[in-house]
Amino acid sequence: MLTDHLPRTSLAFLPTPIHEMERLRERLGPSCPRLLIKRDDQTGLATGGNKTRKLEFVVADAIAQGSDVLITAGGPQSNHCRQTAAAAARLGLGCVLIASGERQPKQTWNGNLLLNHLLGASVVFARHHSREEMMQSIADDLKSKGRTPYVIPVGASMPIGSAGYVAAVEELAGQLDEMGEMPDTVIFASGSAGTHAGILVGSEALGLPFAVEGIADGDDVEELRAKICDLVKETTALLKLDLQIPDEKLVLHGSYGEPGYAVITDDDVRAMELMAQSEGILADPVYTGRALKGVFDLIEQGRWGVDETVMFWHTGGSSGMFGRADEIMASLP
Numbered sequence: 001m002l003t004d005h006l007p008r009t010s011l012a013f014l015p016t017p018i019h020e021m022e023r024l025r026e027r028l029g030p031s032c033p034r035l036l037i038k039r040d041d042q043t044g045l046a047t048g049g050n051k052t053r054k055l056e057f058v059v060a061d062a063i064a065q066g067s068d069v070l071i072t073a074g075g076p077q078s079n080h081c082r083q084t085a086a087a088a089a090r091l092g093l094g095c096v097l098i099a100s101g102e103r104q105p106k107q108t109w110n111g112n113l114l115l116n117h118l119l120g121a122s123v124v125f126a127r128h129h130s131r132e133e134m135m136q137s138i139a140d141d142l143k144s145k146g147r148t149p150y151v152i153p154v155g156a157s158m159p160i161g162s163a164g165y166v167a168a169v170e171e172l173a174g175q176l177d178e179m180g181e182m183p184d185t186v187i188f189a190s191g192s193a194g195t196h197a198g199i200l201v202g203s204e205a206l207g208l209p210f211a212v213e214g215i216a217d218g219d220d221v222e223e224l225r226a227k228i229c230d231l232v233k234e235t236t237a238l239l240k241l242d243l244q245i246p247d248e249k250l251v252l253h254g255s256y257g258e259p260g261y262a263v264i265t266d267d268d269v270r271a272m273e274l275m276a277q278s279e280g281i282l283a284d285p286v287y288t289g290r291a292l293k294g295v296f297d298l299i300e301q302g303r304w305g306v307d308e309t310v311m312f313w314h315t316g317g318s319s320g321m322f323g324r325a326d327e328i329m330a331s332l333p
């Protein structure tokens with residue numbers, strides 16, 4: 001195993017299932033490729049998602065360093081924050097979450113923001129401060145009170161976080177082998193670089209033939225590409241792999257995030273609706289709905305032949321939709 005030498009804490013229900021999406025394929029018309037889905041929305045930790053895999057390695061590192069409180073940051077509806085709060089609860093650690101922006105005067109405690117409270121995390125709004133500076137100053141304050149804090153960067157997108165997705169690709173390779181399947185493309189939502197970097201490093205290290213393609217969640221595409229590139233190198237170094245991944249293997253679809261991060265459009269909601277109504281699978285409006293919008297558009301453009309197989313790696317996040325319910329309803333017919 002590529003990640004065996006790293007400390008790891010079991011948090012997820014693994015392996016996550018893989019299955020075919022025949023009804024969705026039918027709905028997408030006669031030229032649609034075969035569609036598989038890997039269900040990381042079912043990792044199990046307080047409604048699951050991709051961060052649980054990263055946190056298995058990150059939280060193990062925190063514990064190895066004697067930490068007793070996790071600090072991290074994200075948007076108010078961050079799935080990463082919710083899974084970090086759940087991991088902290090499960091392991092008896094404290095948790096402080098920095099939510100970007102202002103607390104609204106009539107703040108509604110819903111979606112992940114509600115779950116963070118239920119899970120016992122302290123939530124602090126960053127207001128006009130940088131989230132990174134806030135995390136550091138809260139860590140310093142906790143240290144002065146005798147605590148041992150551990151700061152997790154946004155999205156747990158750090159080399160040991162990406163190692164979670166290298167391990168996930170090993171899991172995937174074993175499942176594909178058993179199923180006698182090999183997709184032509186594995187495609188997923190890409191936001192803070194960690195999932196994308198891990199899947200790319202894992203598939204290259206194992207020599208898997210499929211294309212690895214991310215769909216950017218926002219419009220800072222070049223920044224995200226550079227971050228993935230750096231994290232690929234750092235993760236490769238962490239795992240002591242002798243790999244040179246050529247630039248053209250880093251495929252990031254940029255146009256679907258153009259409306260801007262977390263700006264919900266009718267097309268994002270339409271993609272969520274199509275997935276829900278043909279497979280009974282919930283996506284979220286910020287990451288996986290947007291990624292599905294991209295997948296459906298690429299299918300419509302004839303990007304894959306009817307004999308090819310595309311695997312959508314579902315990264316979770318549906319609990320975040322309850323924080324945006326009115327906007328989603330407004331986009332539904």
Ligand SMILES: Cc1ncc(COP(=O)(O)O)c(C=O)c1O
Pocket residue numbers: 049050078079080155157189190191192193194195196284287288315316317318
């Ligand atoms: C549901 C969901 N999918 C995908 C992503 C993107 O993953 P990454 O940040 O590792 O690129 C996120 C990030 O928060 C997420 O919450």
